[in-house]
Amino acid sequence: xxxxTQSTGTxxxxxxxxxxxxxxxxxxxxxQVLLMLAVLGSTHSSKLFPDWKxxxxxxxxxxxxxxxxxxxxxxxxxxxxxxxxxxxxRGTVCDDSFNDHAADLSCQYVGYKYAEAWGSDLxxxxxxxxxxxxxxxxxxxxxxxxxQCGNGTSQITECEANVMTEHDCHISESIWLRxxxxxxxxxxxxxxxxLYIQNDGLRPPYSVGKEGVLLIAYTRKRGQSDMTEEQxxxxxxxxxxxxxxxxxxxxxxxxxxxxxxxxSGEEQNxxxxxxxxxxxxxxxxxxxxxxxxxxxxxxxxxxxDYDCGYSNYLWMKCEGEWDGEEEEEEEEEE
Numbered sequence: 596x597x598x599x600t601q602s603t604g605t606x607x608x609x610x611x612x613x614x615x616x617x618x619x620x621x622x623x624x625x626x627q628v629l630l631m632l633a634v635l636g637s638t639h640s641s642k643l644f645p646d647w648k649x650x651x652x653x654x655x656x657x658x659x660x661x662x663x664x665x666x667x668x669x670x671x672x673x674x675x676x677x678x679x680x681x682x683x684x685r686g687t688v689c690d691d692s693f694n695d696h697a698a699d700l701s702c703q704y705v706g707y708k709y710a711e712a713w714g715s716d717l718x719x720x721x722x723x724x725x726x727x728x729x730x731x732x733x734x735x736x737x738x739x740x741x742x743q744c745g746n747g748t749s750q751i752t753e754c755e756a757n758v759m760t761e762h763d764c765h766i767s768e769s770i771w772l773r774x775x776x777x778x779x780x781x782x783x784x785x786x787x788x789x790l791y792i793q794n795d796g797l798r799p800p801y802s803v804g805k806e807g808v809l810l811i812a813y814t815r816k817r818g819q820s821d822m823t824e825e826q827x828x829x830x831x832x833x834x835x836x837x838x839x840x841x842x843x844x845x846x847x848x849x850x851x852x853x854x855x856x857x858x859s860g861e862e863q864n865x866x867x868x869x870x871x872x873x874x875x876x877x878x879x880x881x882x883x884x885x886x887x888x889x890x891x892x893x894x895x896x897x898x899x900d901y902d903c904g905y906s907n908y909l910w911m912k913c914e915g916e917w918d919g920e921e922e923e924e925e926e927e928e929e
Contacts, residue, residue, distance in 0.1 A: 622785040644764040647674040647758045650683065651820045652704055654772055657723040661733070666707050666774040669722040671772040672738055684759050686738025687728070687769035691762075698772060700751040706818030707774035728766055737764045752817055780815045785891050786827070787812040789850055790911055792867050801868065805851055806912040807848070808868040809908060811877060815897070830877035833903035834859040841883050842911060844890040852915025861906040876903040 654668030655661050661671075673685045688701075698710035728735045740762035744754035790807035794800055810831035842854035864870075876898070881895035 601628055609682070613803075624792050634794075642796050646676060646678070646681075649673075649686070650675045652701070654705060655723060656692060657727050661723055661727065661735075664722070666702075666776065667722075668771065670770045670772050671717050671735065672699060674738065684738060685734070686736045687719075687741060687766065689740040689762060689764035690768045690770055691722075691764060691815040692741045692743045693770055694744070695753070695780070696746065696748070697742055697754065698752070698770075699771060700748065700754070701770075701773035703779045704751045704819045706779055706823070707775065708777040708779045710772055711775055713766050713770060715770055717767060719767070719769050722771055725765070725766060728769075734770060735766075735771065737766065740764055741770070752819070775913050777818055778926065780817055780897065781819055783813050783815040784812045784825075784899070785811065785848075788845070788890075790849070791872070793869060801872065802820050805849075805914065806867075807910060808864055808874065809845065809911050810872070819885055821842040830874045830880065830897060830898070831908040833876050833879040833907045834909050835903065835907070836880045836882045839889075839907060841881050841890070841893065843910065844883055844887065846913035847917040848890045850917050851913035853913070853916050855909040855912045855914040858892055859907050859909050863910055864905060864908055867910055870905045871909065872906070878907065884892070 600803050645778045650673045652670065652672045653663045654666065655671050656664035670688050671685060671687060673683060675683045693713075693715075695710070695713075698713040701710070702710045717790050723735075727733060738759055739758070740753055740757045742756040746752070788809075788811050789805055790805060791810050792807040795801050809832050810829065811832055812827065814827050815824040815826045816823050823834040837857075839854070842857040844855045846852065878894040878895050878897060881890075881893055882895070883890070887893050
C-alpha cells in the first residue's frame with residue numbers, strides 16, 4: 596500500500612503541545628494513542644499501518660487556474676486520513692524511484708491503458724508553472740516520494756511510498772505523464788440481459804421474452820479512483836467466437852434452461868428488431884471455457900474498434916427453465 600511510516604517518537608512529539616495546554620484531556624488522549632501503538636506494534640513490527648489513503652489523482656494543466664487535462668499533465672494526488680484526524684492533503688509525486696511500471700499504473704488509475712511518456716525536471720512547469728505551485732493558497736507540495744512499484748504490483752495502491760513525510764525533493768522533480776488514448780476500465784457489472792422483439796404499433800415499442808435479438812446493458816468504471824462514477828452502456832453482442840456453450844450460458848443467465856437455436860444475420864435480426872432500435876455493438880469475442888458456469892465469467896472484448904455490424908448481432912431462442920444446478924462432471928478413472 597502507499598503508506599507513510601511515522602515513528603512512535605514522531606507521534607508522541609505531536610502530543611506534547613496538547614499535554615501542556617490541556618493536561619487532563621491531553622493525558623487521556625496520550626494514553627489512548629499509546630495503547631493503540633502497543634496493539635499495532637504487536638502486529639506491524641516497527642511500522643504503523645497507513646495513515647493516508649489515496650483518494651483521487653489526475654493530470655493537470657494551468658490556464659488562469661489549475662484544471663484537469665485528461666490524459667496529459669502534471670500528476671497531482673489527493674489523500675485522506677484514514678482516521679479523520681487530519682484534513683485531506685494534496686500534492687505532486689517526486690521522481691525518486693519512479694519507473695515505467697509506476698507510470699503505467701498511474702495512467703491506469705486515472706483511466707488510461709498505459710503511459711506513452713513521462714518525466715520531470717523543468718518539463719513539468721510547462722503544464723503548471725513553478726510560481727503557481729508554490730504561491731500561497733495553492734499548497735501543492737511534494738506529497739509522495741520514493742514510489743516503488745515491483746513487477747508483481749497490478750495497481751498503484753499496491754506500491755510502496757513515503758506519503759506526506761519529509762523528503763529531499765524539489766518541486767521541479769514532480770512527475771508529469773502523457774497517457775495513451777486507449778481507455779482503461781476496471782471490473783464490470785451486468786445490469787440487464789434480454790431478447791427483444793419489436794411490437795408493431797404497440798406501446799412499448801418492443802417486448803422481452805425467450806426469443807429475439809440479444810441486447811445487454813452493463814456498468815463499468817473507468818480508472819481505479821473511488822471518486823469516478825460508473826458508466827452505463829447498452830447494445831448488442833457480436834457473433835465472433837460465439838458457440839453452443841456460450842449460447843446455453845446466456846440463456847441460463849436470463850432464467851431459461853438452454854438455447855434451442857441461435858445465430859446472426861441481417862435477415863433474421865430484421866424480423867425481430869430493426870437496426871434503429873439498437874445503439875451499436877457492446878461486446879465481441881465471447882469465449883467460455885468448459886469450466887465457466889456463468890456468462891459473466893467468460894472472456895470477452897468490450898466496446899471498441901472492431902468489425903461488427905448489424906448482420907453480426909446475435910439472436911437467440913431459449914427454452915426451459917434454469918434451476919441453477921450445475922451438471923456433475925464424470926470423474927475419470929485412473
